[in-house]
Amino acid sequence: MLKNVTKEDVDVLVELQEIEKGANRIRKVLDGVENEISIRKKKRRDAEIELKTLEAQLTEIRGQYKEFENEVKDRDIRLKKSEEYLKNVKTNTEYQTLLREIDDNRKRNSEAESQMIDFLDQIEKKEKEVSESQSRFNEIVETTDREIAEIENNTVSERKELEIITQKRNEVAINVKPRLLDRFNKILQQSAGIAIVPLTNTTCGGCFMNIPPQKFIEIQRGESLNFCPQCHRMVYYKKS
Numbered sequence: 001m002l003k004n005v006t007k008e009d010v011d012v013l014v015e016l017q018e019i020e021k022g023a024n025r026i027r028k029v030l031d032g033v034e035n036e037i038s039i040r041k042k043k044r045r046d047a048e049i050e051l052k053t054l055e056a057q058l059t060e061i062r063g064q065y066k067e068f069e070n071e072v073k074d075r076d077i078r079l080k081k082s083e084e085y086l087k088n089v090k091t092n093t094e095y096q097t098l099l100r101e102i103d104d105n106r107k108r109n110s111e112a113e114s115q116m117i118d119f120l121d122q123i124e125k126k127e128k129e130v131s132e133s134q135s136r137f138n139e140i141v142e143t144t145d146r147e148i149a150e151i152e153n154n155t156v157s158e159r160k161e162l163e164i165i166t167q168k169r170n171e172v173a174i175n176v177k178p179r180l181l182d183r184f185n186k187i188l189q190q191s192a193g194i195a196i197v198p199l200t201n202t203t204c205g206g207c208f209m210n211i212p213p214q215k216f217i218e219i220q221r222g223e224s225l226n227f228c229p230q231c232h233r234m235v236y237y238k239k240s
């Protein structure tokens with residue numbers, strides 16, 4: 001129970017509640033719209049993630065290919081040097097060692113080259129996947145951009161209306177004592193956008209519970225602001 005709340009105070013709160021109901025109706029519409037927009041944004045994000053993942057895979061394979069290519073190049077240089085050196089070796093042992101080394105390097109190069117061919121295949125496949133994914137992404141961006149613009153365009157009047165209602169709410173709220181307004185806003189948040197309800201006969205207009213007789217008499221007197229014992233909303237007496 002809040003004491004020293006006048007009939008005028010209650011009237012302003014009731015007016016505020018009416019404004020709030022209007023705002024809620026529009027917010028619901030806009031929430032639905034927000035949801036529609038976020039579905040499209042998610043679709044776009046998913047397509048972008050897919051594209052980026054494929055691009056990263058392509059970079060990785062290209063990197064591996066490059067590594068093999070460099071190894072082969074290095075070994076080719078060493079091979080050339082060894083072949084040059086082979087002409088001038090003095091001993092047979094030296095000759096045999098060098099020949100083994102050359103053979104070994106040639107073998108490793110040929111293995112590397114066959115792996116490189118394999119990588120080239122993979123690169124080609126991945127490039128195709130990237131290009132397809134890029135087209136899909138572009139298409140999705142184009143479609144979702146258009147759809148989002150359309151959705152936003154269709155709600156221009158709602159947004160404008162909400163702006164006007166918000167302004168009106170602020171104008172009315174100035175007339176409410178701060179402690180009352182605080183309480184009102186808190187209940188508004190906790191109780192599905194309805195903070196103050198009329199008491200018709202002895203029934204709470206918020207949760208439809210019957211108010212105990214003693215409490216009802218108190219509320220009827222109208223000298224204080226009372227709360228429903230069940231839903232904790234502000235209740236005021238309204239002659240039916």
Ligand SMILES: [Zn+2]
Pocket residue numbers: 204205206207208209228229230231232233
């Ligand atoms: Zn109630």
